[in-house]
Every structure is written in C-alpha cells, then in structure tokens.
Amino acid sequence: MDETALGLRASANAFLSQYEPLTLVLTPVVGLLVAILLHFIIHFLLENGIKRSFVGLIMGAVKLVPGVNKYIEGEKQKVVDKLQSGIKCKRESWQTELPHIGLGREVIGRLTSQKEKDVNWQGRCSGTVYIGGHESEGHFLLTNEAYSMFSHTNPLHLDVFPSIAQFEGEVVAMTASLLGSKEEASGGQVCGNMTSGGTESILLAVKTTRDYMKIKKGIKKPEMVIPESAHSAYDKAAQYFNIKLWRVPVNEEFQADVKKIRRSINKNTIMIVGSAPGFPHGIIDPIEELGELALNFGICFHVDLCLGGFVLPFARKLGYPLPCFDFAVQGVTSISVDVHKYGLGPKGTSVVLYRNREIRKLACLAMTMYYI
Structure with missing residues (x-):
C-alpha cells in the first residue's frame, strides 16, 4: 500500500x-x-x-391550560341546550312503534295538529323555501295538484311511465338553454339529469369527474381544489369518493383566489370549483379566469349555480353587467342548479349538467344482470 x-x-x-x-x-x-x-x-x-x-x-x-377546555365544553353545551329547548316538538310525544290499529283518516288530524307548530316561514326564512307572498297560494295549489297525479309513479321504469322521462328531459333541456347550451362555445352537447337537490347534484358532478379524469389522465389518487366559500357538499363528496380536498382562502373581495388555487393544483388534481354566487356572501367567483385555469391544466371545472341558476340568466337579459358564469366559458365542464330555489319547483329538485355526453355517461351505472 x-x-x-x-x-x-x-x-x-x-x-x-x-x-x-x-x-x-x-x-x-x-x-x-x-x-x-x-x-x-x-x-x-x-x-x-x-x-x-x-x-x-x-x-x-x-x-392545555387547566380549566380552559372544561370551560369551552361547558359553553358549547349551553348553545346545544338552548337550541334543543327551542324545538317545539318534544321527542317524548313521538310515535316510535307501529300502532296496533291503523289511524285511517285520523292521520290527517294528526298531521294538521303537528303542522300548526311549524314556523310561519313565508317571507321570513332565508334559504329555506324560495317562494312566498300572496301570489304563492295559486302556485302551491297547482304544484299539489300535479303531485297528486304523479305521486305513485316510479322513474326507474320508463317503459311504464314514459311521461316522467319526457318531463325530466324537458326540464334538463330548458335549464341547459338558460345556461349557455345554445352558445357556440358550449359545443352543442350539453346534457344532464335531475336529482333530489343541490347536494346530490354536486356529489354526482364530483363522482363523474373523478371517473372521467381517471380515464382521461390516469389519476388514481384524485384531489380537488375549492375556495373556502364553496358549499359543504364538496366535503361530503370528498369523503364519499375518497378524494383529497384542498380548501383555499378567498381574496379580499371574498371571491375565489385564482392565484392561490393555481398554486394548489398538482398532478393529481381532477377539478376546481367556483360558485355563482357563493352561499356565505352572495358573491360571484371569477368564473372566466377559473375556466382558463382549468383549460391550461387540462382539468375539470364545476360551477355551483344552485342558488343563482334561475336568477343570473334573467338578470343578464335585463341588462345587469354580469360576468360569464355558464357553459359559454370554455373551461366549464359541469354545472349544478337547483330548481327548488328560484326555479320555484317543489323541494328538493335540482339539475346537474355536463358539457358533453362523454362526461355524462360516467354519471350512470350500466350493468348486465344474469338470472338463472
């Protein structure tokens, strides 16, 4: 060496x-x-x-300070007790077992008695029922009459109830026409289906997007980016469909912050979200900018129009200066809009729309059953 x-x-x-x-x-x-x-x-x-x-x-x-946690829990319990004390219907009076003898027509009397305990909500409860005033009486009578005609139909059996399929198709088409389906930018394939409410519409849009992006980009660990002002239904969707959720702070105008959303997008991002308007503040997010962002990254973009879907199109026709919020924005891939809000349909009724049939087909389950 x-x-x-x-x-x-x-x-x-x-x-x-x-x-x-x-x-x-x-x-x-x-x-x-x-x-x-x-x-x-x-x-x-x-x-x-x-x-x-x-x-x-x-x-x-x-x-961790001694006594602080106990104090906080005590204050929380006071709020719960106050809320429960305000409930007029005490659980002790609830019917918890089937009666030995059916009530028959007596059930109407019981329903009437319980209804008298409800709040007079007309014009007094925000975000509860979206029609009130003297003109609502005729609307309710018409709705109830229609209910009685179709209360025992089953939409699953379209061969037996073709009228239901037609009505759903008409509602979806009319809603889509209000939200840019006639615009050249929409691609001319906007389609969708009806749901039981805005939450289900959002759940379906998220589930469909997850499956679509798995096929399109091979994403197996999906994530979505939403502003803090977005509806809690996205949290529910994230739990249901095993999607990682990123909630991004809004800007000083309480709008979705496009720059912060951009920074949160990564290779596993399947979708971003905007609202028109958002529930907490009634403010429209920058849908056009978010649409451009979605296009640049090749991801989906859902617009929550559950609250404004039957207001903004008419406000635009009346000349109010509104930014684009629907399928006229190229990057928008799905929209949810509630008929039971300012569409004045019975609660709960909603529509979920997709830009094209390629996306919408993943909202459905097609399965062949073999019977022996």
Missing part, C-alpha cells in the same frame, strides 16, 4: 476515534427523524395554510 493510501487511512481513523460508536449510529437516525418532522410540518402548513395552522396551534396550546 502506498504512502498516500496509508495517510488517508490514518486520517480517517483519527477522525472516527473522536466519536463513540453509538454516536455514529444515532446521528443518521436523528437526522432522518428531523427530516420526517420537517416534511410533516411543511405538508401541514401547505394543506391548512399558515394562518389557520398558527391559529390551530394557539388554540391547542390554550386548551
């Missing part, structure tokens, strides 16, 4: 002799643990935001 090699070995031995063997083993282990901790902290901050994470840490530290 030459003198250079001997010199290097001697230097290495001299360096290692300064440290205990245990130190040499623990150093990389501790370094790995520190790296994992830093990765967790960075991931936590990115997922929850620096401001929210800081507030969460402060609240967690405050709750």
Whole structure:
C-alpha cells in the first residue's frame, strides 16, 4: 500500500476515534427523524395554510391550560341546550312503534295538529323555501295538484311511465338553454339529469369527474381544489369518493383566489370549483379566469349555480353587467342548479349538467344482470 493510501487511512481513523460508536449510529437516525418532522410540518402548513395552522396551534396550546377546555365544553353545551329547548316538538310525544290499529283518516288530524307548530316561514326564512307572498297560494295549489297525479309513479321504469322521462328531459333541456347550451362555445352537447337537490347534484358532478379524469389522465389518487366559500357538499363528496380536498382562502373581495388555487393544483388534481354566487356572501367567483385555469391544466371545472341558476340568466337579459358564469366559458365542464330555489319547483329538485355526453355517461351505472 502506498504512502498516500496509508495517510488517508490514518486520517480517517483519527477522525472516527473522536466519536463513540453509538454516536455514529444515532446521528443518521436523528437526522432522518428531523427530516420526517420537517416534511410533516411543511405538508401541514401547505394543506391548512399558515394562518389557520398558527391559529390551530394557539388554540391547542390554550386548551392545555387547566380549566380552559372544561370551560369551552361547558359553553358549547349551553348553545346545544338552548337550541334543543327551542324545538317545539318534544321527542317524548313521538310515535316510535307501529300502532296496533291503523289511524285511517285520523292521520290527517294528526298531521294538521303537528303542522300548526311549524314556523310561519313565508317571507321570513332565508334559504329555506324560495317562494312566498300572496301570489304563492295559486302556485302551491297547482304544484299539489300535479303531485297528486304523479305521486305513485316510479322513474326507474320508463317503459311504464314514459311521461316522467319526457318531463325530466324537458326540464334538463330548458335549464341547459338558460345556461349557455345554445352558445357556440358550449359545443352543442350539453346534457344532464335531475336529482333530489343541490347536494346530490354536486356529489354526482364530483363522482363523474373523478371517473372521467381517471380515464382521461390516469389519476388514481384524485384531489380537488375549492375556495373556502364553496358549499359543504364538496366535503361530503370528498369523503364519499375518497378524494383529497384542498380548501383555499378567498381574496379580499371574498371571491375565489385564482392565484392561490393555481398554486394548489398538482398532478393529481381532477377539478376546481367556483360558485355563482357563493352561499356565505352572495358573491360571484371569477368564473372566466377559473375556466382558463382549468383549460391550461387540462382539468375539470364545476360551477355551483344552485342558488343563482334561475336568477343570473334573467338578470343578464335585463341588462345587469354580469360576468360569464355558464357553459359559454370554455373551461366549464359541469354545472349544478337547483330548481327548488328560484326555479320555484317543489323541494328538493335540482339539475346537474355536463358539457358533453362523454362526461355524462360516467354519471350512470350500466350493468348486465344474469338470472338463472
């Protein structure tokens, strides 16, 4: 062995002799643990935001103070007790078992008695029922008469009840025509179906998008990015369909922040969301900018028009300066709109629309059954 090699070995031995063997083993282990901790902290901050994470840490530290957590729980219980005390219908009077003898016509009397305990909601309850005033009486009579004619139909059997299929198709087509299906930018294939409410429309749109993006881009761990002002139905959809949800803070005007949404998009993102308007503030998100963002990243874009779908098209016709919010925006792939709100349909009735048949077909389950 030459003198250079001997010199290097001697230097290495001299360096290692300064440290205990245990130190040499623990150093990389501790370094790995520190790296994992830093990765967790960075991931936590990115997922929850620096401001929210800081507030969460402060609240967690405050709750460690003796007596504070007990006080907070006591205050929460007071709110629950107050809410429950305001309920006029006490559970002790509920019918919890089938009666030995049927009530017959007597049930009408019981229904009338219980209805008298309901609040006089007409014109007084925001976000509950969307029609009121003197003109509503005739509307209710008409709706109830229609109900009585079709209360025992089953939409699953279209061969027996073809009228239901026609009515659904007409409602979907009329709704689509209000929301840009006649515009050249829509592609001329806007289609959809009716649901039991805005939540189901959003659930279907998210599920359909998940399956569509799995086929289109091979995404197996889907994520979606929504503003904090978006409806809670997206949280429910994320839980149902195993989708990671990123809620992004709104800007100073309480609109979806396009820049923050852009920063949250990654290779697993299947969709972004905008509202027109959003439920918390009644403010329209920048749908055109979000549509452009969706196009640039090759992802889907759902517009929540559940509240404004039967208001904004008519406001636009009346000359109000409104930004584009429907399928006239190229990047929009699906829309939800509630008929039971300002469409004045009975609750709950909603429509979910898709830009084309390729997307809509994934909303349906097609299965061949074999019977022996």
